[in-house]
Amino acid sequence: xxxxxxxxxxxxxxxxxxxxxxxxxxxxxxxxxxxxxxxxxxxxxxxxxxxxxxxxxxxxxxxxxxxxxxxxxxxxxxxxxxxxxxxxxxxxxxxxxxxxxxxxxxxxxxxxxxxxxxxxxxx
Numbered sequence: 001x002x003x004x005x006x007x008x009x010x011x012x013x014x015x016x017x018x019x020x021x022x023x024x025x026x027x028x029x030x031x032x033x034x035x036x037x038x039x040x041x042x043x044x045x046x047x048x049x050x051x052x053x054x055x056x057x058x059x060x061x062x063x064x065x066x067x068x069x070x071x072x073x074x075x076x077x078x079x080x081x082x083x084x085x086x087x088x089x090x091x092x093x094x095x096x097x098x099x100x101x102x103x104x105x106x107x108x109x110x111x112x113x114x115x116x117x118x119x120x121x122x123x
Contacts, residue, residue, distance in 0.1 A: 006060040011092040013054040015085060020052045023085040027056055030078045034058040037072070038065030063094070 015023040027044045034042045039058040047053040060066040069075060070092070 004063065006062050006066070008057055008059050008095045008097060009066050009092055010095055011056040011090060013056060013090060014087045015052040015054070016087055019085040020046075023052075023054065023082070026078065026082040026085055027054060030075060031056055031058070033074050034060075034066075034069050036074075037069035038062060039069070 013023060013027065024044075024046060031042045031044045037060075039060050042058040043056070045055045045057070047055075058066070058069075060069075
């Protein structure tokens with residue numbers, strides 16, 4: 001983390017034996033709460049080559065907002081309820097985005113009906 005500024009927090013999770021689906025469901029509950037604590041976005045990623053491995057990310061402008069999220073009552077209760085689903089310790093780390101991109105599609109270039117799944121060949 002550069003100085004006291006925010007960034008993207010990466011929280012690695014590793015599920016305990018036979019609990020990967022339970023951990024996925026639990027992360028789907030707690031991850032969106034980051035938005036209540038000041039995150040601008042969040043994400044949970046599950047690895048394909050190791051279905052027990054997850055990365056939770058959230059972008060915070062102020063590290064204090066993340067600390068309120070991580071150490072707050074919501075996450076403390078979540079950890080207590082779901083402690084059997086993941087291995088400890090859970091060691092998070094701050095990262096800085098160095099590059100990012102998305103594809104932007106001009107609406108004029110999209111065939112009529114494509115948004116509903118019906119393209120010119122489907123009619």
